Amino acid sequence: GAGVSQTPSNKVTEKGKYVELRCDPISGHTALYWYRQSLGQGPEFLIYFQGTGAADDSGLPNDRFFAVRPEGSVSTLKIQRTERGDSAMYLCASSLLAARSYNEQFFGPGTRLTVL
Amino acid sequence: DQQVKQNSPSLSVQEGRISILNCDYTNSMFDYFLWYKKYPAEGPTFLISISSIKDKNEDGRFTVFLNKSAKHLSLHIVPSQPGDSAVYFCAASSSNSGYALNFGKGTSLLVTP
Numbered sequence: 295g296a297g298v299s300q301t302p303s304n305k306v307t308e309k310g311k312y313v314e315l316r317c318d319p320i321s322g323h324t325a326l327y328w329y330r331q332s333l334g335q336g337p338e339f340l341i342y343f344q345g346t347g348a349a350d351d352s353g354l355p356n357d358r359f360f361a362v363r364p365e366g367s368v369s370t371l372k373i374q375r376t377e378r379g380d381s382a383m384y385l386c387a388s389s390l391l392a393a394r395s396y397n398e399q400f401f402g403p404g405t406r407l408t409v410l
Numbered sequence: 411d412q413q414v415k416q417n418s419p420s421l422s423v424q425e426g427r428i429s430i431l432n433c434d435y436t437n438s439m440f441d442y443f444l445w446y447k448k449y450p451a452e453g454p455t456f457l458i459s460i461s462s463i464k465d466k467n468e469d470g471r472f473t474v475f476l477n478k479s480a481k482h483l484s485l486h487i488v489p490s491q492p493g494d495s496a497v498y499f500c501a502a503s504s505s506n507s508g509y510a511l512n513f514g515k516g517t518s519l520l521v522t523p
Contacts, residue, residue: 298453327510336414336499336513337454349508385453389509399511401446401453 296320298402300386306408307376315371315405319388326369327399328361331383343369376409383407413437414502416514423521429487431517433500436481440502442509443476445485448497448516457498458485490521 299318307313319326324345329337339353346366354360358376363369373380383406387399415434423429431445441462446454460467460474460483467474473486487494497518501511 325508329511329513334515336416336501336515337511339510339512342508342510344508350510353510387453387511397509398456398459399509401455403451403453 298386298388298400300384300402300405302405303403304406304408306410308410309376309378311376311409313373313376313407315373315384315407317369317371317386317388317402319367319369319386320400321367322390323388323400324366324391325389325397325399326363327387327389328369328371329385329387331385331404333382337385340371373407376407378409381407381409411436412514413440414500414512414514416500416517418517419515420518420520423490423519425492425521425523426489429485429490429494429519429521431485431487431498431500431519433483433485433514434481435483435502435512437502437504437512438481439504439506440512441505442503443474443483444501444503444511445472445474446499446501446513448499454499487519490519492521492523495519495521 326343328340331337341351343363358374383404385404387401389397444459445457448454497516500514503509
């Protein structure tokens, strides 16, 4: 079956612009996670959805970052007034259920964001 | 602050020998630990995991050991194969935070023929 997909695979934008990154999770997965990986670092947690609601957004670096999952499936990560420091690989992962026990998180290939 | 640490950025091992990758963590609330493998231009792929109630989990050539008192875990690959060459990330999670993963910086493993 299809895995987690992310679009676009690459996004180049200018400082100050607005960008949207999309994640299509595995069908039936209720939990969805966004991570950000900077060069030479491991992925860093941003936000986690259980269904439609953001269960934990403590990893979002500031209020320029926002994510939605209106129908409990596809999620969009939105970044306003982009800065050069936002340049990174943005990874999305989904799992069956996160509430009571660990379920394997399946990662997408990521979106490489470059802010010029 | 980095709650999961992988202090060796790279490791080179000869084919057929054992690869040992190490990881330390600081948060005692972590109750599930994982190793992910990552190739360039791909997302991380789950390799093996261990719950905090165990001290060892084995899956084929891969074994993960957990020492809770030392807050240390390690991944053993025996025998190592050239196809194992990749970046390995240690990750830890807590049931209190929806199992969001806290990753180390990764160790780049090179297995030479």
